[in-house]
Amino acid sequence: MSDRDIRPRHIHCISAAAADRVIEILGSAGIPASRDPEPIVADGVPLHAVAVPPAHFLRARSVLLDESAEIVVCGRWGEEPILTAAERREASSLFRELVPGGVTGAKVRASVEEFYLGAAAPERRRAIEALALLGEEGRDAAFRLLGEACRGNEAEPLWELAGFLGRRPIPAWPEAFLELLRDPEPQVRARAATAMGKAGDPSALPHLVRLYLDPSPEVQAEAADSVWRIAGEDDGFHPDLEPREKTRIVEEWRKRLE
Numbered sequence: 340m341s342d343r344d345i346r347p348r349h350i351h352c353i354s355a356a357a358a359d360r361v362i363e364i365l366g367s368a369g370i371p372a373s374r375d376p377e378p379i380v381a382d383g384v385p386l387h388a389v390a391v392p393p394a395h396f397l398r399a400r401s402v403l404l405d406e407s408a409e410i411v412v413c414g415r416w417g418e419e420p421i422l423t424a425a426e427r428r429e430a431s432s433l434f435r436e437l438v439p440g441g442v443t444g445a446k447v448r449a450s451v452e453e454f455y456l457g458a459a460a461p462e463r464r465r466a467i468e469a470l471a472l473l474g475e476e477g478r479d480a481a482f483r484l485l486g487e488a489c490r491g492n493e494a495e496p497l498w499e500l501a502g503f504l505g506r507r508p509i510p511a512w513p514e515a516f517l518e519l520l521r522d523p524e525p526q527v528r529a530r531a532a533t534a535m536g537k538a539g540d541p542s543a544l545p546h547l548v549r550l551y552l553d554p555s556p557e558v559q560a561e562a563a564d565s566v567w568r569i570a571g572e573d574d575g576f577h578p579d580l581e582p583r584e585k586t587r588i589v590e591e592w593r594k595r596l597e
Contacts, residue, residue, distance in 0.1 A: 347390035349375070350399065358387035361403065368402045370395045467503050478504065482513050489519050489530040497530060501537035509540040520546060525555035532558060536565025544569060 350372075352358040358374045365372040375388040391399045467481075481500050488497040512535070519531035532550055535543035543565070550562035 348393050348396045349388040349390055350403070351379075351386040351388055355387050358389050361389045365389075365391065365395075365399055365402060368398070370399050370402065372399070467499060478507065478509075479513075482516050485534055486516055486519060489527055489534055497534055498537055501534040505538040505540065509538065509542050512542060512546065517546060520550060525553075525558055528553060528555065528558045529561040532561040532565050536561075536568040539569050541569060 350361055352361055355374075355378075362372045362374060370391065372389050372391050375390060378387045481503050485497065485500040485504065488500055491497075516531070519527055522528050522531070528550070532547060535547055547562045547566050547569075550558055553559050553562065
């Protein structure tokens with residue numbers, strides 16, 4: 340039996356009173372539960388954890404959903420969310436009332452980010468599904484996670500996160516991500532270019548064509564491949580790029596290839 344089979348599973352609540360209410364509801368259903376003595380803090384907001392034996396966790400989930408689940412945020416990292424996508428949307432207005440400043444999305448985002456970074460493939464996909472519920476918060480989290488993936492060596496997280504971002508508009512690439520295109524390590528620059536191509540948003544083109552002048556042939560190749568992926572038969576240059584600048588970039592690139 341693994342540690343995961345015997346260690347308590349947790350339900351995160353948005354206040355100490357909510358945690359006590361969870362324990363009361365579960366107790367009335369004959370489910371043992373106890374509150375952790377200290378809350379965890381996500382984005383400056385305390386989350387109060389109620390521990391439930393793993394054998395009772397699925398039934399606890401069902402009982403809480405029957406009680407409208409206004410006190411529930413999500414399971415501890417690495418576990419199934421307590422709320423389904425539809426249920427989380429239905430609870431969102433109540434979350435906003437209970438959490439001043441509308442920080443519920445930030446709390447869930449913090450949990451999902453932490454979860455994703457240490458998870459295996461199936462769990463990562465569930466984390467990405469959770470990000471999709473968080474709107475702009477989820478997109479920001481995906482950019483941060485994509486940056487981590489560009490600094491790593493695994494291909495799958497990079498493609499998963501870039502694909503997630505590519506399924507929604509990208510108004511602008513965050514400066515923190517664009518800094519990866521200037522990273523001292525060629526591998527990081529190349530992986531960032533690959534990610535932009537996988538996301539497929541035309542807003543990446545002016546950043547990618549500048550990599551045609553990168554000192555690393557690997558980075559140049561990844562940039563060219565990403566431009567082709569986004570622009571197809573187009574020349575890949577952003578429409579607003581000055582013709583003189585386009586010519587300069589192309590000529591310089593040709594010299595480097597000779």
